[in-house]
Amino acid sequence: MKTNRTSAEFQPNRVLSYFKAEWRALLIVTVSGLIYNIGLLAGPWFEGTMTGYLVEILNGTGQFSGMLMLVISFAVVTAVVQISRYVKRFYVRRFANNVNRRMKETLYGSLVKKSRASLREEGEGNIMTKAILDVDDCVEGMRKFTTEIFDTGVALTAYLCMLLWYDWRLTILCMLFPPISYVTAEKMKKVIQKAGAAYKEQSGRLSTATLDRAENAMTYRVFGLEKKRQAVYEENLTSYEKAAVKANIWNAAMPPIYRIISMAGVFFILYFGQKNVLGTGWQAWSIASFTTFLVCFVKLSVKSSSAAKLFNAVHKAQVSWNRIKPLLPQEEGNETDEVKVKKTPVEALKVKHLSFTYPDGKKILDDISFSAKKGQIIGITGAVACGKSTLGKAFLCEYPYEGHITVDGAELQNME
Known part of the structure; x- marks a missing residue:
């Protein structure tokens, strides 16, 4: 019997299978992501060089034509980098959309085979939450993970190498803070997961209550239970609102804290960097070198805080994946060849x-x-x-x- 090889190898209950199925889009993301993030190093260098050249022009030792060439070169490099960024983000979004579609198709295909009794036993509202919200959150975590491999991983490595080249002692001193933001994010894992799980659970209860009111409205009206069911529904709605606010507060409040912790090393740069410029520090710096180092560290800190933020998204995706995984079949067969x-x-x-x-x-x-x-x-x-x-x-x-x-x-x- 002829079978569909690709379909037979795909396992809906394994996250890695979704990445393998979209390897073409991920290949384009890899190439464009490398160009974009390595090209980001040109930004601090150009900004520092132009600052130093501006000082020379003001002192009468530089020429305007040299600054013009720097500006034109900076614009060209920036255009190439931004085009690569657009390509990367476009295909990352395509990857996420394709995974979302595939995961929901698989989940819906599994749900339609269940009896109404089994669906009601688990809770139709809870099933709807899993089929919609949990899949969206899971795919969003996969998308952010794919994006941050380049926007954080590759960029952090490139920025770190550049900082070490300018002054390795000051770099080591400044880099004491980004790991603290990672540890903080890891410590908040249980709190964020608990808030997210409570929100999903309450969302399922609200969906169940909504379906119950829609399906049995006439029955409740005939038996005089309409006001009682209305009160129960209002309680579910209030609980849902509280759970949603709590989950959103944790998701929105932590990223700024991660960024503040990561950027604490700026104080060391301002203190020891000015000594380098004055010739009394570890390295002999010019104004251009000081500006390049400062800009590079600020960009590294922003990327570092994004990595800490990624932990929150991944933790949220883990909760969603654990909820929908039991509903996904072990493997996706080619039913058209087996069932007639x-x-x-x-x-x-x-x-x-x-x-x-x-x-x-x-x-x-x-x-x-x-x-x-x-x-x-x-x-x-x-x-x-x-x-x-x-x-x-x-x-x-x-x-x-x-x-x-x-x-x-x-x-x-x-x-x-």
């Missing part, structure tokens, strides 16, 4: 001793029997909440029933 649905007209339907009892013990269908042939129309009537919808859902196999429903002699709930 034979469509034939139904000639006869027989129902014998059909009964159904809800999990709470309430029996809604009791010993129902009838038969029907092709072309016949059977009407089902009764009071509100007498079991009409439940009977219809039994024919859809949404509920496990007792007794028999046979279609042309075959048991309905055993049919695929």
Whole structure:
């Protein structure tokens, strides 16, 4: 039997499989990302050189034509770097969109095979949250991870090498602070994960309550429970709002703190750097060298704080992935090669001793029997909440029933 090799190798419950499936986009991201982040080194060098040249012009030792060439060169290099940045971000977003689409298609395909009873047992609102919010958060974490490999990893390495080349002693002294921001981010991991998990759980409860109000609005109105259910819904809504605010506060408040910690080394640069310029420090610096070193460290600190922020996104994605992973199949097979649905007209339907009892013990269908042939129309009537919808859902196999429903002699709930 001929099988789809790519489909057979893809494993929806493994994060690495999504990266492998998008290797073309990631290859373009790699090339453009290297060009962009290595090209970022030109910024501090040009800024420092132009500052030094401006001082020479003001002192009467420099020429305007030299400054003009520097400005033109800086503009050209900046254009190349920004084009590479655009290409990288475009394909990172394409990668994220493709993963989002693939993950949701796989998840939806898994959910439609579940019975209504099993879905309700887990909570339809919770399932909706997993299918939408958790997938989005998981993919966002994958996107940020892919982006920060270059925007942080490669850039940090390049900036660090440049700083070491100018003054390795001062660089080591200044670099004491970025690791502190990483440790701080790691220490906040449990708090952020707990807040994110509580938000997702409350979001699922609110979705379940919303579906319940929509589906059973008439029933609650008939039995006079509308105000009571409204009060319960308001409680769920208030709890959701509090959980959302708490989760957003932690996500928004920490990145500025990481950046402040990372940039604390600026004080050492201002103190020891001016000594280098005056010729009494570890290195002999010009104004251009001092400016280049300062700009380079500021850019490194910004990238460093982004790495700490990445931890928050990854932690949030881990929570989401752990929620949706059990719903994803072990591997994605080629169903068109293995399953062939034979469509034939139904000639006869027989129902014998059909009964159904809800999990709470309430029996809604009791010993129902009838038969029907092709072309016949059977009407089902009764009071509100007498079991009409439940009977219809039994024919859809949404509920496990007792007794028999046979279609042309075959048991309905055993049919695929």
